[in-house]
Amino acid sequence: MSRAAPFSLRLSDKEHTRLEAQAGAMSLASYIKSVVLAEDAPRYRKSRKPPVAEQQLLAEVLARLGQSxxxxxxxxxxxxxxxxxxxxxxxxxxxxxxxxxxxxxxxxTLMRALGVGS
Structure with missing residues (x-):
């Protein structure tokens, strides 16, 4: 199995000490991978698709800009x-x-598309 380039993570001294304590006998890299790649690890990013109505309004503005x-x-x-x-x-x-x-x-139109009151 080929490995990708190393991944760098900057930690304060306090954070590093805390992680080492949590890792126990495991290597720090193995511990971090086990926590981050766990199936039940929290997912913080959600890909959000803008509502179709917003996309249509933005498309109208872009079309108007292109035509004028x-x-x-x-x-x-x-x-x-x-x-x-x-x-x-x-x-x-x-x-x-x-x-x-x-x-x-x-x-x-842009303010409406972005949900901002005019």
């Missing part, structure tokens, strides 16, 4: 604003309002 150029458009606006070359015309105003609506929708 909101992030790129806002970046271009910020660039022109910083350069002092931003001309606010009717088209830009419409685009800004659309971007704000997209961001607001994404925020509300």
């Amino acid at each position: 150029r909101t992030a790129n458009n806002l970046n271009q606006i910020a660039k022109h604003l910083n350069q002092g070359t931003l001309v606010v015309d009717e088209e830009l105003e419409v685009n800004l309002n659309a971007a704000l609506a997209d961001v607001a929708w994404m925020r509300v």
Whole structure:
């Protein structure tokens, strides 16, 4: 049987002394393996699948992000604003309002998906 690479465990002096006392005549490695790998050892991690409704909401947000150029458009606006070359015309105003609506929708949808009150 081939063995995997060694596993390292950092313990305080107090923890190490306690484990040695609990191991008794067993080697420390054998004792730790017997406790950790026991059938009745507690299981602390549960793989949790997000509810389908949450996944659908998150998928909607990702789809909206993929379809829109909101992030790129806002970046271009910020660039022109910083350069002092931003001309606010009717088209830009419409685009800004659309971007704000997209961001607001994404925020509300993400918060709903995460179960956070808005």
